[in-house]
Amino acid sequence: xxxxxxxxxxxxxxxxxxxxxxxxxxxxxxxxxxxxxxxxxxxxxxxxxxxxxxxxxxxxxxxxxxxxxxxxxxxxxxxxxxxxxxxxxxxxxxxxxxxxxxxxxxxxxxxxxxxxxxxxxxxxxxxxxxxxxxxxxxxxxxx
Numbered sequence: 602x603x604x605x606x607x608x609x610x611x612x613x614x615x616x617x618x619x620x621x622x623x624x625x626x627x628x629x630x631x632x633x634x635x636x637x638x639x640x641x642x643x644x645x646x647x648x649x650x651x652x653x654x655x656x657x658x659x660x661x662x663x664x665x666x667x668x669x670x671x672x673x674x675x676x677x678x679x680x681x682x683x684x685x686x687x688x689x690x691x692x693x694x695x696x697x698x699x700x701x702x703x704x705x706x707x708x709x710x711x712x713x714x715x716x717x718x719x720x721x722x723x724x725x726x727x728x729x730x731x732x733x734x735x736x737x738x739x740x741x742x743x744x
Contacts, residue, residue, distance in 0.1 A: 664702040666695060667735065670720055672711035685723055692727035707735040 669677040
């Protein structure tokens with residue numbers, strides 16, 4: 602006895618083939634749903650957010666110390682002239698403070714490079730980590 606697997610169903614025999622198209626459609630929909638929903642669950646970032654307490658004081662604002670190298674080859678610490686030795690003492694003192702204040706270096710475009718280099722060397726020897734250059738817009742017209 603042989604089974605016919607062709608589409609000829611004229612003799613009234615039952616079909617042996619199962620229709621798997623709806624099963625494949627359901628499986629593809631489930632696969633897409635898993636692909637969409639799994640990444641947000643595995644890439645969660647856990648943060649410990651601070652609790653707002655009324656007893657906490659506001660954060661301390663850092664102070665800024667400005668060192669200006671003038672065209673007359675003077676070193677100015679917050680507007681007053683200082684020697685390189687005094688500058689080193691001031692920088693050593695500020696590095697002991699909590700929080701450590703920032704140092705803003707503002708060399709004049711007409712100042713000698715050697716003096717600016719000397720101030721940078723003093724700052725490096727004093728282990729100044731928070732330092733920035735101020736007044737870079739003045740150098741636009743120099744070059």
